[in-house]
Amino acid sequence: MNQLLNLALGVYLTALVLAAVDLAVKRYWLERLAKAVLLAGAVVLTAYMARRWQVSGRAPFSNMFESLVLLAWAMPVAHRIAQARLKAAWLTAPVALFAALTLAYAGTYEADVHPLMPALRSNWLAVHVFTCFLGYAGLAVSFLAALGHLIAARPANRTTAATRATLEATVTRSVSFGFLFLSVGIVTGAVWANAAWGTYWSWDPKETWALITWLVYAFFLHCRQLDSWQGRRASWVAVLGFVSVLFTYFGVNYLMSGLHSYAS
Amino acid sequence: MNGNPQSQNTNATRGAVTTPMARRGPWAVLSSMRFALALVAVLIAACITGTVLPQGDMVATTVRHHPDAARRLGLLRTLGLTDVFHASWFAALLGLLTLSLLACGAKQMMTLARAARKGRAISSLLIHLSLVAILAGGLIRGIWGQKGSLQLHAGESASEFQCVAASVPLPFDVHLLRFEVERDEASHGPASPSPDDGDRLLLRWTAGGQDSSLPVDVGTAQRVAASSAGSWTVTVLRYLPDFMMDPVTHTVETRSAQPRNPAIQVSVVGPGYATTNWLFARFPDVTMPMRQDTDAPFRMVYERHGQGAAGGSVRNYRSTLEISENGRIAKQASLAVNAPLSYRGYTFYQSGYNPEDTSWTSLLVVHDPGVPLVFTGFGALIIGLFLSLYVWPRESAPEAEPT
Numbered sequence: 001m002n003q004l005l006n007l008a009l010g011v012y013l014t015a016l017v018l019a020a021v022d023l024a025v026k027r028y029w030l031e032r033l034a035k036a037v038l039l040a041g042a043v044v045l046t047a048y049m050a051r052r053w054q055v056s057g058r059a060p061f062s063n064m065f066e067s068l069v070l071l072a073w074a075m076p077v078a079h080r081i082a083q084a085r086l087k088a089a090w091l092t093a094p095v096a097l098f099a100a101l102t103l104a105y106a107g108t109y110e111a112d113v114h115p116l117m118p119a120l121r122s123n124w125l126a127v128h129v130f131t132c133f134l135g136y137a138g139l140a141v142s143f144l145a146a147l148g149h150l151i152a153a154r155p156a157n158r159t160t161a162a163t164r165a166t167l168e169a170t171v172t173r174s175v176s177f178g179f180l181f182l183s184v185g186i187v188t189g190a191v192w193a194n195a196a197w198g199t200y201w202s203w204d205p206k207e208t209w210a211l212i213t214w215l216v217y218a219f220f221l222h223c224r225q226l227d228s229w230q231g232r233r234a235s236w237v238a239v240l241g242f243v244s245v246l247f248t249y250f251g252v253n254y255l256m257s258g259l260h261s262y263a264s
Numbered sequence: 265m266n267g268n269p270q271s272q273n274t275n276a277t278r279g280a281v282t283t284p285m286a287r288r289g290p291w292a293v294l295s296s297m298r299f300a301l302a303l304v305a306v307l308i309a310a311c312i313t314g315t316v317l318p319q320g321d322m323v324a325t326t327v328r329h330h331p332d333a334a335r336r337l338g339l340l341r342t343l344g345l346t347d348v349f350h351a352s353w354f355a356a357l358l359g360l361l362t363l364s365l366l367a368c369g370a371k372q373m374m375t376l377a378r379a380a381r382k383g384r385a386i387s388s389l390l391i392h393l394s395l396v397a398i399l400a401g402g403l404i405r406g407i408w409g410q411k412g413s414l415q416l417h418a419g420e421s422a423s424e425f426q427c428v429a430a431s432v433p434l435p436f437d438v439h440l441l442r443f444e445v446e447r448d449e450a451s452h453g454p455a456s457p458s459p460d461d462g463d464r465l466l467l468r469w470t471a472g473g474q475d476s477s478l479p480v481d482v483g484t485a486q487r488v489a490a491s492s493a494g495s496w497t498v499t500v501l502r503y504l505p506d507f508m509m510d511p512v513t514h515t516v517e518t519r520s521a522q523p524r525n526p527a528i529q530v531s532v533v534g535p536g537y538a539t540t541n542w543l544f545a546r547f548p549d550v551t552m553p554m555r556q557d558t559d560a561p562f563r564m565v566y567e568r569h570g571q572g573a574a575g576g577s578v579r580n581y582r583s584t585l586e587i588s589e590n591g592r593i594a595k596q597a598s599l600a601v602n603a604p605l606s607y608r609g610y611t612f613y614q615s616g617y618n619p620e621d622t623s624w625t626s627l628l629v630v631h632d633p634g635v636p637l638v639f640t641g642f643g644a645l646i647i648g649l650f651l652s653l654y655v656w657p658r659e660s661a662p663e664a665e666p667t
Contacts, residue, residue, distance in 0.1 A: 110461075112460070115448060115577035117578075118578060118579065118580045118581060118600075118602070119601055119602065121579065121602065176653040176654070177653075179649070179653070180646075180649050180650060180654075184646055191639065191642065192602075194635065195603070195604060196601065196602050196613075197613070197628075198411070198604070198611065198613040198615075198628045198630040199411075200635070200638060200639075203314065203349040205315045208311050208315050212312060215304050215311075216308065219301055222301055224658070226297065226298075252315075256315060
């Protein structure tokens with residue numbers, strides 16, 4: 001199985017190199033090839049996760065290693081959806097880098113398959129974690145696009161209005177995608193919690209930080225309707241939102257104890 | 265929080281810019297997006313506070329470990345910051361948010377008839393009302409909800425459960441027929457040619473005292489010293505995940521890479537003593553040869569990671585209940601972790617067991633009449649978000665940038 005993981009990492013790094021070269025030489029065929037290779041990495045990871053699911057007899061989304069692999073898989077998928085009908089070619093390189101780093105980081109965790117505790121033996125595990133991480137991936141793409149927009153919107157950078165508009169649209173689209181799936185993830189988690197712990201909400205640190213993240217992005221989606229919160233300000237909110245995502249994912253696992261402590 | 269068509273939003277926004285909020289009526293303030301966004305910002309700050317500062321029981325623990333922090337924590341308690349999510353100011357904040365959502369929803373309904381993009385207005389209204397439903401469900405739980413515990417031995421009955429303050433009567437009787445710990449039989453863990461990192465070799469000293477716990481490192485000689493028994497060298501020579509022995513040749517080999525019958529071959533050398541034995545994770549009382557180091561001052565046990573001596577890992581804990589009303593059996597069913605049992609508005613959850621007394625079970629009893637409303641709100645929220653973000657999105661995609 002590890003060969004598949006190494007292959008996926010190699011494919012992501014290849015996509016990164018192709019996308020980086022495309023940034024320098026700007027060839028349409030190279031851009032298309034980089035995006036295709038990036039998606040091919042996700043296909044390899046699909047095979048890896050399917051194999052792991054078959055071996056363990058359960059969805060491979062139960063610990064830090066498995067969730068990082070899932071995030072590395074979801075990044076190209078969210079990127080593809082956010083980029084539908086838009087062309088922000090330069091975004092392929094940071095997405096490939098992010099996915100490759102995530103996969104490499106997953107390699108630092110134990111990959112053995114262990115039996116799950118009874119509380120985690122539920123079909124809700126697959127739905128809850130899968131939707132949450134699709135959401136995280138969408139929000140990661142929005143973060144990269146927001147950073148790009150903040151750089152492009154600096155007066156010193158002579159970027160066209162069309163470039164900035166494309167970046168802004170990418171931020172909004174990826175936030176929309178991420179926000180929808182984050183919402184589904186929170187809701188399915190609440191329904192599962194009600195079946196497992198007798199309460200759909202208990203202000204556990206993970207729940208609370210997921211709510212904080214949700215509120216930040218709800219703020220973003222609303223402030224897009226206010227004239228004074230367009231452009232750079234909105235991008236800063238998207239960046240802040242992703243800081244909240246990172247804290248929800250990593251910070252809570254390592255700094256706070258609660259009902260989700262098994263996630264670390 | 266205002267999902268009206270763009271032109272109306274812009275008008276509302278301009279109104280907010282030109283008229284100071286304090287001079288506007290309460291209705292205008294409550295239904296304005298700026299006010300709602302300000303509330304969201306305060307709510308975010310409150311939630312962060314509730315996860316960063318010590319809360320509830322943690323306050324006493326913090327004071328015990330850091331007596332010098334008692335004064336500061338006392339100040340935080342006075343400010344209502346040591347139990348944020350149960351504080352009245354936090355409830356007031358949620359109440360204000362509910363009012364704001366209702367006001368925005370009412371405003372959307374009033375403008376629905378003349379909205380240019382009705383689909384978008386309806387989806388936005390659905391989202392706001394779903395949030396109101398979720399918050400209202402939480403309020404119902406707070407007012408009429410009950411939560412407590414019930415402990416039973418097999419054969420015992422109860423007609424009340426224990427809440428924090430008092431016993432709460434149930435409108436029926438609960439009788440525990442049996443409690444079972446279900447274990448995996450077919451699941452043997454990961455296929456691997458080497459032992460698991462968490463596997464341990466336990467030396468149980470016959471003279472008493474604490475067990476010596478050694479890692480199962482194949483080929484590594486490990487020294488164990490006991491004051492009364494001298495120094496001993498223990499070496500794990502081999503590991504077989506699926507031990508089998510040819511009955512004719514007595515050759516030992518593994519049937520597969522699956523840890524179906526994990527075994528280790530251990531060499532023990534001590535003062536005037538040397539032996540080699542096979543130990544089995546699933547059969548702690550069996551050794552090969554059939555002699556468990558009778559001359560040694562300890563007994564060896566191979567403990568497999570994530571699995572007790574009883575066999576596979578725990579799959580679930582299951583209590584089987586019989587519910588009766590007026591002396592007649594109304595329902596007989598079992599409940600387990602992730603599979604609660606509901607009857608007449610009360611839901612029973614498996615919450616604990618006693619490994620020393622396997623006829624005893626601990627159940628969580630919940631009566632929450634707000635759950636249907638909350639779950640309806642969840643469904644409406646997801647549908648509303650999907651409609652709002654994908655079916656009737658706010659802005660169309662810009663033209664593709666030329667490359």
